Amino acid sequence: MRRFGPALLVSVLLVAAIPQVFAQCGVERWSVKTGTDPQAPSVPLGSWISTTIYNMQQSVRPASLPSNGRVSPRETNQYRITGTLTKYKRETDSDYHLVIQDGAGRTIIVELPNINCVGAGSPFRSGISNARAQFDAKLTATTSFKTVSAPVALRGPGFWDYLHGQTGVAPNGIEIHPVLDIAFTGPIVMNDPGTIAAQATHEAVGLPADMVEDNDGGRVRVFRRIGDTIGDVLFHGGPVIEDPRLRLVFAGDGWTDETRKAAIEAARSIAFDRRLAGLDRYGIRGAGITFTGSGTIAAGVLANDLDVQRALARAVESGSIQHVDENVITIVLVPESTALAVGTTTDWTSYYSLFHPTELGMPYVVVRAGGDLREAMFSSVARAILSPRGDGWF
Numbered sequence: 001m002r003r004f005g006p007a008l009l010v011s012v013l014l015v016a017a018i019p020q021v022f023a024q025c026g027v028e029r030w031s032v033k034t035g036t037d038p039q040a041p042s043v044p045l046g047s048w049i050s051t052t053i054y055n056m057q058q059s060v061r062p063a064s065l066p067s068n069g070r071v072s073p074r075e076t077n078q079y080r081i082t083g084t085l086t087k088y089k090r091e092t093d094s095d096y097h098l099v100i101q102d103g104a105g106r107t108i109i110v111e112l113p114n115i116n117c118v119g120a121g122s123p124f125r126s127g128i129s130n131a132r133a134q135f136d137a138k139l140t141a142t143t144s145f146k147t148v149s150a151p152v153a154l155r156g157p158g159f160w161d162y163l164h165g166q167t168g169v170a171p172n173g174i175e176i177h178p179v180l181d182i183a184f185t186g187p188i189v190m191n192d193p194g195t196i197a198a199q200a201t202h203e204a205v206g207l208p209a210d211m212v213e214d215n216d217g218g219r220v221r222v223f224r225r226i227g228d229t230i231g232d233v234l235f236h237g238g239p240v241i242e243d244p245r246l247r248l249v250f251a252g253d254g255w256t257d258e259t260r261k262a263a264i265e266a267a268r269s270i271a272f273d274r275r276l277a278g279l280d281r282y283g284i285r286g287a288g289i290t291f292t293g294s295g296t297i298a299a300g301v302l303a304n305d306l307d308v309q310r311a312l313a314r315a316v317e318s319g320s321i322q323h324v325d326e327n328v329i330t331i332v333l334v335p336e337s338t339a340l341a342v343g344t345t346t347d348w349t350s351y352y353s354l355f356h357p358t359e360l361g362m363p364y365v366v367v368r369a370g371g372d373l374r375e376a377m378f379s380s381v382a383r384a385i386l387s388p389r390g391d392g393w394f
Contacts (some may be wrong), residue, residue: 025093025094025116027313028356029067029161032066032159033178035122035128039069039076048078048155050081051079052105053106054079056079062160081155081176085149087099087145091215096111096132097166097217100170103364106170111178113177115132130181138150139188146192147191150188150333152185159176159178162361164218164354167213167217168294207327212351214305215341223350224347225349239388240283240387241284242284242365244381245289245327246270246331246381248263250297251296251297251332252298255333266373267294282284284386295320305342305364328362330364334369352365
């Protein structure tokens with residue numbers, strides 16, 4: 001089982017101002033998803049390889065995924081697959097998330113981006129616009145999953161996504177993204193509300209009550225209020241952060257010296273929490289947790305979790321955050337009054353997630369100021385340590 005690598009010491013950071021960009025578009029590997037990466041023009045659009053969900057799932061997952069480049073052969077070729085559309089929704093990053101199933105119950109995710117999130121130089125623009133129009137002519141995607149049974153044939157380049165608990169994800173994370181053409185080849189049968197047409201491969205285990213869908217199709221666990229149990233955090237089955245380090249950043253201005261001091265003390269106290277003692281059974285050296293420093297991010301209005309990712313990504317791009325160690329958990333403190341949403345959920349005190357501003361993953365915890373900061377921080381930091389990718393709960 002792969003585990004997170006050796007830790008490097010990260011110095012105290014002060015993050016510079018971060019401009020806002022369009023909140024409705026995504027972050028991770030976005031150039032590859034929409035065809036503005038340097039290799040996109042080499043993807044053959046006049047031909048494609050007919051394949052199956054089974055064959056796509058047999059591909060060996062790459063050891064690393066470049067943020068602005070393609071992994072051959074899956075991401076440098078166009079594929080055509082057939083199957084049954086079973087679920088669909090519109091994600092916060094404006095993609096249509098479709099789950100396609102074969103006759104044996106195997107599933108794969110295919111995604112249809114919004115043309116407004118596609119750069120003018122993308123060779124995929126006309127195909128993306130075409131596919132969205134084809135879909136919209138038959139079905140209406142909303143922000144919640146709808147279930148359906150509809151035979152489809154579609155094509156588009158392959159794409160390797162990060163595994164983060166997505167509904168319908170292939171075990172190896174392969175997708176068709178973006179879809180450039182989709183045809184409905186048979187009757188479209190809508191299911192009754194709440195009826196599950198096909199279970200995703202990871203959904204056999206009941207999901208915890210504190211798990212919510214995030215803004216780009218994955219799942220995260222939230223800590224809603226003091227008094228919520230964290231006992232089930234020990235239900236684990238995936239990679240862990242063996243040598244966790246903590247970094248604290250304050251989102252926005254207006255923090256008083258008193259508030260900063262309280263937050264820093266809360267972050268420092270996590271290393272001494274006796275509840276970490278049992279984590280060594282998973283290979284985690286909890287006694288070695290260190291606090292590496294604090295800084296400030298001028299992130300503007302944080303409407304949803306994608307805005308947090310975008311702010312952190314721009315800080316990494318500018319060099320304000322030296323992102324060299326995937327064992328460093330970045331704790332982002334936001335004002336108590338913020339209405340920041342995780343998916344559609346604003347009822348949270350803290351939550352954790354993971355994204356990739358580079359090929360190196362960045363685990364992060366978002367904490368709302370006010371109340372018991374220590375408990376809010378500890379709850380989500382513990383979850384981040386035990387399941388940084390969010391897939392250790394299935």
